[in-house]
Amino acid sequence: MSTESAKQTESNASVPDEEALLEDASASRSGDAEGDRASAAQTPEELQLELAAARAEAESLRDQALRVRAEMENLRRRHDVELEKAHKYALDSFVRELLQVRDSLELGHDAALAEGADIAKLREGTELTLKLLGDVMDRFGVASVDPIEQPFDPEFHQAMTMQPRSDLPPNTVVAVMQKGYTLNGRLVRPALVMVSQQAS
Incomplete structure (x- = not known):
């Protein structure tokens, strides 16, 4: 066999058989047609049953959604009532x-x-x-602020007057006219105080 003849034989072997391709396509079309016929073969009663089942499922899902919505609304109302009671009777x-x-x-x-x-x-x-x-x-948690002889702290004290003092450092509380108070560390009322200043 010549080289040219061998190439021709190899080429023929690599090309798909046209008849085989036609048979495959025909079989595929035949299968699709059978599927279409099977789908089309559903009776009106079967279609009515499928429609009824779909409607029943949709209604069930709608009922579930309504129940969840009502439960969330009731939960919100209960929360509002409890919050109101907490504020009212705190x-x-x-x-x-x-x-x-x-x-x-x-x-x-x-x-x-x-x-x-x-x-x-x-x-x-x-x-x-x-x-x-x-x-x-x-x-x-209510604590008094009574800063006698402590350094003046504007965060908790309010200076009402100054007094020259040589026995205390400047800006020291020398008298408390009215105690202050805190609630859990937060200032409710500052202490009204007299503060020392350097004597001239």
Whole structure:
């Protein structure tokens, strides 16, 4: 066999058989046609059943969405009610504690109005009431600002007047006219103070 003849034979072998290609295409068209016929072969009753099933599923999903929406709305309402109660009754426990201080003050007041009131006992009762009030305030994070002989701090003190002093460094609190108070470290009222200045 010549070289040219061998090349021709090799070329023929690499080219797909035209008849085989035609058969494959025909089989593919035949399969598609059978699928179309099978789809088209569904009866109206079958189509009605499929439509009813799709509608039922859509209705079920709609019901689920409505239930979730209603649940979220109820949750929001409950949250709003609880938040309103929290704001309204936030001081409930503080007021309960404060009532005993008022009771003590009323008892002291009534004792002071009585004839022949004992001043020593009144003083003792007043001291006990002040201690009771201090304990209540401590429990709720209320602390006094009483900065006597401490450096002046504009964050917590308000200077009302200056006093020349040679025994203390300048800008030292020499007198507290009114105590300040903090609530959990946050200033509620500054202390009104007298501050030292260098004596001339």
